[in-house]
Amino acid sequence: MTESLQKDQKMPLVLVQGASRGIGLAFVRTLIKRDPQSRVIATCRAPDSSDELQSLAASYPERVVIKRLDVTEVDSIALTSEYVQQHEGALDVLINSAGILHDADGLSPEKRLQDVSAEKLEKYFWVNSIGPLLVAKYFAPLMKKRKRAVIANLSARVGSIGDNRLGGWYGYRASKSAQNMFTRTLSIEMARTHPEMICVGLHPGTVATGLSQRFSSRINPEQIFSPALAAEQLLAVIDGLTPSDSGKVFAYDGSVVPW
Numbered sequence: 001m002t003e004s005l006q007k008d009q010k011m012p013l014v015l016v017q018g019a020s021r022g023i024g025l026a027f028v029r030t031l032i033k034r035d036p037q038s039r040v041i042a043t044c045r046a047p048d049s050s051d052e053l054q055s056l057a058a059s060y061p062e063r064v065v066i067k068r069l070d071v072t073e074v075d076s077i078a079l080t081s082e083y084v085q086q087h088e089g090a091l092d093v094l095i096n097s098a099g100i101l102h103d104a105d106g107l108s109p110e111k112r113l114q115d116v117s118a119e120k121l122e123k124y125f126w127v128n129s130i131g132p133l134l135v136a137k138y139f140a141p142l143m144k145k146r147k148r149a150v151i152a153n154l155s156a157r158v159g160s161i162g163d164n165r166l167g168g169w170y171g172y173r174a175s176k177s178a179q180n181m182f183t184r185t186l187s188i189e190m191a192r193t194h195p196e197m198i199c200v201g202l203h204p205g206t207v208a209t210g211l212s213q214r215f216s217s218r219i220n221p222e223q224i225f226s227p228a229l230a231a232e233q234l235l236a237v238i239d240g241l242t243p244s245d246s247g248k249v250f251a252y253d254g255s256v257v258p259w
């Protein structure tokens with residue numbers, strides 16, 4: 001693994017947070033293949049066991065560097081931000097992809113009120129809302145200031161309050177709603193000092209990853225995207241954003257997701 005990336009400030013610099021697998025890994029792969037000029041800082045919480053990411057970094061040693069970052073460990077966010085500041089330069093794009101819906105320790109989306117627990121809610125909020133905001137806290141000062149720069153947080157349509165007709169999934173829904181509010185609030189603050197900065201939420205659609213696998217059996221397979229297609233679609237949305245879009249949540253097709 002290289003210690004730092006090729007030093008060419010003209011090459012766009014993108015940080016993908018949550019890049020070990022799923023959509024985050026697909027972002028790294030797509031960026032490298034689609035934009036031969038781009039350099040990617042890929043962060044994940046367990047670099048040594050992220051085999052696919054490691055092999056991508058080994059194939060493109062001057063364009064992909066892997067750093068450890070767990071959104072629930074503030075020190076790891078701070079350390080990676082120090083590394084970027086000292087070794088890589090200003091970021092063009094920051095993508096917060098990490099998210100949690102279920103885990104191996106028994107976390108599962110609540111079907112009813114009696115399934116709710118403080119411990120589960122805390123987990124959802126840490127990974128899906130507090131984490132992306134803390135990452136923005138440490139990395140916003142490292143974004144390009146006088147040029148276009150984008151902070152994109154992976155949200156979910158189920159975080160839309162107006163669109164909630166089915167209920168359930170208290171923690172996941174509310175943590176994505178909170179993330180949307182953080183994104184909006186951040187966009188207002190950033191507009192004062194970084195007029196070219198765009199802060200948005202992104203809904204990827206239903207994507208065939210570990211996150212959705214258990215819950216997508218009732219969805220028409222034609223409406224389930226591969227991670228590669230999801231990354232491609234979301235990067236096209238990012239490419240088309242202007243500062244007037246800041247603070248909104250966009251779906252994979254470029255439409256605005258209602259609050």
Ligand SMILES: NC(=O)c1ccc[n+]([C@@H]2O[C@H](COP(=O)([O-])OP(=O)(O)OC[C@H]3O[C@@H](n4cnc5c(N)ncnc54)[C@H](OP(=O)(O)O)[C@@H]3O)[C@@H](O)[C@H]2O)c1
Pocket residue numbers: 017018019020021022023024044045046069070071072097098099100127154155156157203204205206207208209210211212
């Ligand atoms: N898939 C869908 O259908 C869908 C739909 C709507 C929204 N989304 C959103 O899209 C984003 C990506 O989802 P995905 O489908 O790619 O999920 P995934 O395949 O389950 O991947 C989740 C990623 O989050 C990382 N992660 C979890 N906890 C973390 C922590 N504490 N610190 C840092 N990273 C952490 C995981 O790392 P480890 O490998 O270390 O566990 C993994 O890289 C999420 O925000 C999700 O809510 C997905």
